[in-house]
Amino acid sequence: MYDAGFLSRLETRLRGALPEWGLQPDAPLKLLTISENATFLAHDGAGTPIVFRVHRPDYQAADEIRSELDWVSALRADGVAATPEPMIRRDGGLLGAFEDEGETRHVAAFEFMSGKEPEPGEDLAAWYRILGAITARLHGHARGWAATPGFRRKTWNFDTTIGATPLWGDWRAGLGLDDPGRALIQRAGDRLRDELAAYGATGDKVGLIHCDLRPANLLVDGDRLAVIDFDDCGFSWFMYDFAAAVSFMEHEPFIPELLEAWLAGYETVAPVLSEDRAVMPALMMLRRIQLTAWIASHAETPTAQSMGDAYTHGTLALAERYLSSR
Template identity: 30%
Template sequence: MRVKTEEAIRALRGALKLYGFEETSGIELIKYRENYVFRLTRETGDSYAMRLHRAGYRTDDEIRTELAYLQVLGEQGLSVPEVVPTLDGEPMCRVQAEDGTDFQLDVQRWIEASQPLGDVAEALAGTSSLEPETFRRLGILAAELHERTTAVERVCSFQRRAWDSDGLVGDAALWGDPLAVDGLGRDDAALLRSAMARLKRELDVMDTSADGYGVIHADLTPENVLVQDGRLIMIDFDDFGEGWHLFDLATILFWYQPHPQYEAYRRELFEGYSSVRPLPAHYPASWEAMLLARGLTYLGWAGERSGDPEAAFIAEQVVPMVLEQARHYISTTISPARTGS
């Protein structure tokens, strides 16, 4: 459920005392997608990201799990946001809007003097000026994340949903039904339905051993990697959970498929990753399947949000690319064989 921005800010102000923040602190809306994200600036000049979660989207335990992982990963030296607890040491709290709706709130320290690595529209248009070397660094970053999440035992009872076969293309896929996206014709729907059935069979037998499956970010788009003095920082772990490590790599490159340097980007991404941890043997053969799975999630997301400007962008710009992926996938794949357990 969404409330008006002014009402959300009033709800936030009621919680400032829980963090020891001045009630006169400035609050600025940064974005609204799944959650509201505000920037709070204190009288001291310190800034914080305040995330007001969409009501009912996550449970308290799911959010606590995310924040617990952020803390552990930060302590291990990974470049991630710093969680700011309440004065009572709680990683999150609840606030109430004027209409009585309860929202979860968490606070992270603002990453100063930073900017997003890129933009999905620019990437999709093929006009990104990023050099292939940047994707080598992204591969290293993803591998370092997977190294640490593989080594860390499940924390906070681990309450997160999985980007597994069911989560990606099952009947209750995490981001919704791809066939619900606006403007999909009958023949296109039939094509996607056929590709999804074949993809489901392939994912059902894909290796889920620890060398290629575990806790992942799940949303490593160019907007969710910040650049600060040349350092790459991963943000927005809202969708993190269990899944194939390859899914993170597919997310990094999905939007850059139309780019003239796509093949160089992919080569550098994989080489950077393999410089930190070995690439499982099935990665090359599973790459197109994982790219298609990533694309289908975006169609499902748009189908759940008909009328949203970003959903309209996906219907117009992403659907044609995913349809072409589906055609290629059906024409080139054979019946999958089990790759591990």
């Protein structure tokens, strides 16, 4: 999808929508990132930077995006976490759209927030301790927040991640995956299904979560850790937020250290039960298999291309380890 011609056309369409946020169509504009969505950086007449997120079609519906923006606005209003403010359009709304070759592309805009992604070489565990506390505050807010009428976000459970109705595609299509590999992941999936069913999905264990708190969605500036990109927020196990926070690096040897740091930070705000700790390996394995499917179904994105079938091979190794640990 995201070849040079498409991106050029997308920029042209976005320029036509800029006046909805008070910007001129010829405002400075450049592509920032491509993943599920394409994000652009623009500058208004005063030189103030604004981030525009152009949504991938057929993923989030308009009411789902508005629900995300409602939660972000509530988090900011309640001082829960540092996160960019959604920018209001001239008509008072938060969501715009344009048509591109018969498809509707939804557009949201956010204030620019300074900072850089935390790197493993910069004491990532220390940042994950802070992230654990932030995550606990997000969960506490979700438990007590009275969502706006019509609030709708996706549910991330076994079926919608790697089961019967996967939202990111079938893991069996994983790049480089052969029949023995499929059989191995199937065995891991069967055990995951049973373990997660035993853990349960009662009200104290599930709720609205960010679901993508990986370093690419964190901004470090001095001693401040900000959280961005709530595009995948939805209903899932609260502890799944850590599994998502180590996306694409689940195989790294420093993950146990990150987990302990995250849990320690979380417990400065809210308790973590022994059963919550015990389910962490299962949730990380679930996420790894889900991302194996995502890479196959989003092969045109830079993230998927950088991972390739090596990520699938890593998933097999982790599946072997998961099965042998029980």
